[in-house]
Amino acid sequence: xxxxxxxxxxxxxxxxxxxxxxxxxxxxxxxxxxxxxxxxxxxxxxxxxxxxxxxxxxxxxxxxxxxxxxxxxxxxxxxxxxxxxxxxxxxxxxxxxxxxxxxxxxxxxxxxxxxxxxxxxxxxxxxxxxxxxxxxxxx
Numbered sequence: 001x002x003x004x005x006x007x008x009x010x011x012x013x014x015x016x017x018x019x020x021x022x023x024x025x026x027x028x029x030x031x032x033x034x035x036x037x038x039x040x041x042x043x044x045x046x047x048x049x050x051x052x053x054x055x056x057x058x059x060x061x062x063x064x065x066x067x068x069x070x071x072x073x074x075x076x077x078x079x080x081x082x083x084x085x086x087x088x089x090x091x092x093x094x095x096x097x098x099x100x101x102x103x104x105x106x107x108x109x110x111x112x113x114x115x116x117x118x119x120x121x122x123x124x125x126x127x128x129x130x131x132x133x134x135x136x137x138x139x
Contacts, residue, residue, distance in 0.1 A: 002027025003121055006048035008039040008065065009083065010057040014106065018052065018083075021110050022117070036060035040068060043075055050121060052104075055084040055095060063098040070099035081120050 005028055009015040015032060022028045031046060033039035037060055039051070051069070055062035062082060069075045081102040082095035092103045102120050104113065 002029065003050065004029045004031065004046075004048040005117075006031050006033060006039060006042065006046065006051045008033045008036065008051060008057075008062065009054045010034055011054070014054070014083075018108075021108070021113055024110070025114060025117075028117075036062060036065035039065055043069065043072075043078075047075075048078060050117070051078055051080040052083055052117075053080050053100065055082050055086070055091070063094060066095075066098040066100055079120055079123065081116075 005022060007015065007018050007022070007030060009018060009032070015034070019030055019032065022030050031042065031048065033042050036057055039053075053062040053066055060068075062084075066080050066082075069078065069080065076099075079101045080099060081104060082092075082100040083104050083106060084091060084095070085106045087105045095103050101123060102116065104116055
């Protein structure tokens with residue numbers, strides 16, 4: 001496989017749509033967490049190259065999860081991109097303040113979404129995220 005992506009999304013329909021879109025790129029290995037707490041549990045054993053984080057989830061919302069991830073030294077360099085139906089400047093600002101490197105509004109356009117994911121992968125590489133310096137391959 002190639003780049004590892006953790007999709008954190010509580011809505012089953014959105015989850016299914018994002019998975020289908022991401023599977024259009026064969027180099028993406030996708031793992032899914034249905035909640036912020038599940039994402040934190042998964043990160044104990046799984047190191048993605050990019051996290052796609054739904055911002056509005058019940059329980060621990062995406063901003064709280066992002067802040068938690070960024071506070072853990074061994075996870076802090078993983079790039080996180082916010083996913084939200086809200087596009088207010090204050091929402092976008094809050095996501096960046098929490099530690100996100102990007103913000104994608106829902107609903108998404110397939111081509112635009114994939115181009116943004118590629119851009120964020122490259123941005124992570126340029127920012128020194130060692131986990132995405134090269135695609136991961138199965139031995």
